[in-house]
Amino acid sequence: MEELIQLRHELHKHPEVSGNEKQTAQRVLNFLSNYPPNEIITQLGGEGILAIYNGKKTGTSILFRCELDALPIHEINSFGYKSVSHGVSHKCGHDGHTAILCGMAKTLYEKPLEKGTVMLLFQPAEEDGNGAKSVLNDSKFNTIKPDFVFALHNLPGFKKHQIIVKENTFTCAVNSMIIQLKGKTSHAGEPENGINPALAIAEIIQVFNSKINTDVSSKKYCLITPIHINMGEKAYGVSAGYGEIHFTIRSNSNAQMRIIESNLEEKVNEIASKYNLKTKIDWTESFQANENNSEAVKYIRKATLVQNLEILEKNLPFTFGEDFGLFTQQFKGAMFGIGAGKNTPALHNPDYDFPDELIETGISLFHQITKEIFNA
Numbered sequence: 445m446e447e448l449i450q451l452r453h454e455l456h457k458h459p460e461v462s463g464n465e466k467q468t469a470q471r472v473l474n475f476l477s478n479y480p481p482n483e484i485i486t487q488l489g490g491e492g493i494l495a496i497y498n499g500k501k502t503g504t505s506i507l508f509r510c511e512l513d514a515l516p517i518h519e520i521n522s523f524g525y526k527s528v529s530h531g532v533s534h535k536c537g538h539d540g541h542t543a544i545l546c547g548m549a550k551t552l553y554e555k556p557l558e559k560g561t562v563m564l565l566f567q568p569a570e571e572d573g574n575g576a577k578s579v580l581n582d583s584k585f586n587t588i589k590p591d592f593v594f595a596l597h598n599l600p601g602f603k604k605h606q607i608i609v610k611e612n613t614f615t616c617a618v619n620s621m622i623i624q625l626k627g628k629t630s631h632a633g634e635p636e637n638g639i640n641p642a643l644a645i646a647e648i649i650q651v652f653n654s655k656i657n658t659d660v661s662s663k664k665y666c667l668i669t670p671i672h673i674n675m676g677e678k679a680y681g682v683s684a685g686y687g688e689i690h691f692t693i694r695s696n697s698n699a700q701m702r703i704i705e706s707n708l709e710e711k712v713n714e715i716a717s718k719y720n721l722k723t724k725i726d727w728t729e730s731f732q733a734n735e736n737n738s739e740a741v742k743y744i745r746k747a748t749l750v751q752n753l754e755i756l757e758k759n760l761p762f763t764f765g766e767d768f769g770l771f772t773q774q775f776k777g778a779m780f781g782i783g784a785g786k787n788t789p790a791l792h793n794p795d796y797d798f799p800d801e802l803i804e805t806g807i808s809l810f811h812q813i814t815k816e817i818f819n820a
Contacts, residue, residue: 449800457527458529459514459534463491472546476549479552479553481553489568493566494566494584497562499558505589505592508594510541512570514533517535518531519535551811570766570767592777592817603783604788607809608783616665618692618764624724624725624726625641627720629684638683641719645673648715652668652708655668655704660696666694668694698735733761734772734779735773736779744809751805751808751812
């Protein structure tokens with residue numbers, strides 16, 4: 445494990461945000477050069493890497509995915525491998541997930557498969573929701589048709605090494621909405637000569653708030669969070685003629701998210717028309733729900749039992765977004781969690797750090813999943 449822990453610390457020390465993972469990818473390639481795959485694809489969907497290890501005989505193909513990117517968060521830890529990149533740090537554990545997949549590469553090289561194919565995807569740009577889409581749309585990925593896809597995520601707040609599984613929706617669908625409202629600027633002493641978006645913004649907030657359903661077990665679960673509002677300028681003699689408001693919307697199914705999106709757009713256009721405003725709506729940082737395949741989850745359960753790990757069957761989906769949902773839409777697969785410790789700082793917190801002990805657990809479980817599938 446020392447080699448992998450050292451790699452993880454090196455990745456942690458030199459984090460890169462979504463779309464800029466050039467040096468991170470190079471560090472992964474340097475590592476893989478010691479355990480060369482049968483085939484390697486680089487520059488996949490940006491800085492992505494796909495390492496392919498073939499067995500002696502053809503058979504089932506499995507893809508495991510990790511993420512390369514870090515977050516625009518300033519780290520407050522003081523250990524020797526803390527981030528040297530100002531305002532950027534690994535606060536979601538992608539450095540640990542990458543080390544796990546590098547450990548899989550080492551295992552597959554040293555213990556070649558008898559049959560089947562294992563593909564290791566080092567995916568860029570998960571945090572902004574663009575990475576999975578970019579990989580899947582890359583022409584270099586056209587011929588990649590895995591029978592199963594898997595990914596894991598470390599989860600603070602759960603017992604260390606505990607495996608968290610769930611069939612159907614594992615993580616929620618998330619989409620972010622940008623609403624631009626264009627009216628007409630006027631003198632603040634003559635607001636009747638302009639069109640100010642303030643009342644429309646207030647009404648949009650109220651209407652959106654009325655549609656919130658915080659019961660994640662309900663088919664109509666809908667969480668709407670105001671993120672940013674901008675209106676006019678700090679010029680007290682001027683009545684604003686332009687406003688902008690951003691929301692993040694969450695649903696526990698992709699189908700329900702489409703309904704919510706359509707309904708919200710309709711309401712915005714109604715309100716804008718009422719106040720004689722022109723409107724423009726954009727959607728950004730979209731994450732499809734991870735809808736876990738029951739057969740894939742069955743293999744995770746079997747592997748967990750063989751590895752003598754504790755398993756937790758989660759009843760409700762996690763409310764965070766994860767772009768692995770695009771993979772589970774196209775291929776049979778599942779995402780699962782590994783407990784990072786009850787008292788570990790939460791994901792995206794400035795004092796978070798991935799627990800090194802999870803690297804071995806992740807490798808062992810991924811490797812056991814391959815055994816369960818290939819021997820089925």
